[in-house]
Amino acid sequence: MKFIGKEVKVRRNPLGMERCGRMQDGTLEVGCDKFKEECGVFGIYAPGHNVAQITHYALYALQHRGQESAGIAVSNGGKMDIEKGMGLVSEVLNGQKTRRLTGHMAVGHVRYSTMGSSSLVNAQPLMIRYSKGCLAISHNGNLVNGREIRDNLGEGGAIFQTTTDSEIVAHLIARLGGDIVEDTISQALAHLEGAFTFVIMTEDKLIGARDPHGIRPLSLGLLDGCYVLASETCAFDTIGAEFIRDIDPGEMVVIDNQGLHTRRFAPEKPLALCIFEFIYFARPDSNIHGQNVHLVRRELGKQLAREYPVEADIVTGVPDSSISAASGVAEEMGLPYEMGLIKNRYIGRTFIQPSQEIRDLGVKLKLNAVKKVVKGKRIVLVDDSIVRGTTSKQIVQMLRKAGATEVHVRISSPPVISPCFYGIDTSSTKELLGAFKTVEEIKNIIKADSLGYLSIEGLVSSVGLSRDSFCKACFDKEYIVQPTSGLKKKLFETTKR
Known part of the structure; x- marks a missing residue:
């Protein structure tokens, strides 16, 4: 794989293991007998609307996707502001904090940590300033080549403040540094392997992207003529938005004062939606690829x-x-x-x-x-x-x-x-x-x-979709992105029967 002019050997890593309530004596906390999904993301571009309050309500609807931290970042076209913290939406984003956030676009996030520790520094949205301006990033998923990119960036002098994959993307964007931000983000996303959805806000654009296999869901909606993005359609119902369509695998949408633009950042690949969205993760009132949960x-x-x-x-x-x-x-x-x-x-x-x-x-x-x-x-x-x-x-x-x-x-x-x-x-x-x-x-x-x-x-x-439309590796070991032999050994380590 070519990474900014340098050949990088991809060594995939089983990030996100051992995160469920382990006590000091080694036993598991009661209630840890369920899979935990990583995050919920939301974005809105709506001049004339109270976007912070709308985002606040949308995050309530997505709370089931993450309960460790929550946050909202807003932009008025020239300045960004942010509120985030550890806890539930109701704990972190009270009325006073949300009211002070003003602007015409926003991104929101609820987090359950699988990559990176559960701490305030890892709470999202992640807001950074670089030579071309400011970015706020909300991310759901996991990069299987994240460690390699992080190591490569570190060798080049990058200093990381968090332990999340999201910051890797921020550094990639800053390192590439093109004048047209959507081109730069598209190039950065092309380096990523794994499962991800991103909602990224610049000072004047809202950008949504979904991994080339569509492992994680992301939908596009319309609220009073303005565009919104969310992990699940239940967020649209809560804020009164109309569902338009699912973002395609490998697709990036750009929303600005000229409207909606769409492009591909990766070649089209077969849909491989995580089948656990239908089994457990998604809210029952959500619709995913035309199917009601x-x-x-x-x-x-x-x-x-x-x-x-x-x-x-x-x-x-x-x-x-x-x-x-x-x-x-x-x-x-x-x-x-x-x-x-x-x-x-x-x-x-x-x-x-x-x-x-x-x-x-x-x-x-x-x-x-x-x-x-x-x-x-x-x-x-x-x-x-x-x-x-x-x-x-x-x-x-x-x-x-x-x-x-x-x-x-x-x-x-x-x-x-x-x-x-x-x-x-x-x-x-x-x-x-x-x-x-x-x-x-x-x-x-x-x-x-x-x-x-x-x-x-x-x-x-x-489910009602074709058999080849899902990632179901947890049931059949057929991984969409194949692990290396060393990783397979670690993944499939078992105790004797």
């Missing part, structure tokens, strides 16, 4: 019921992401859907368990079984995935203690057998239960009466 999840549930029928009395889902699939299971099985589990929505995002005894109460603080509903019942418990199995075991035990006579677990995705290095927080293979345990062994570990996973064929057919 709730309806897809309901179809996943129907297909799951066809593949694994069972005699039971009621169906319940693990709130919130599994409720749509559970409704599909109930409909296909002809059973009532009941709220057998209630989620406590007011547990803080940074709840700390200081001792093992207290950690064991973690799931009870987040979920509670409705005894009057589950007592004496044969239950089909639907969840979207099992990563490590810790939470699944505790939920099954909770239902039994509440009086359930049988608990049949159904998972609306295939077994997770391989980690992701495209910007999802997964551990090494040795901590993925599906990588080294059979379905029967997992059933015994979580103490369920039966266990059924949706097949890969059933998953793909339920």
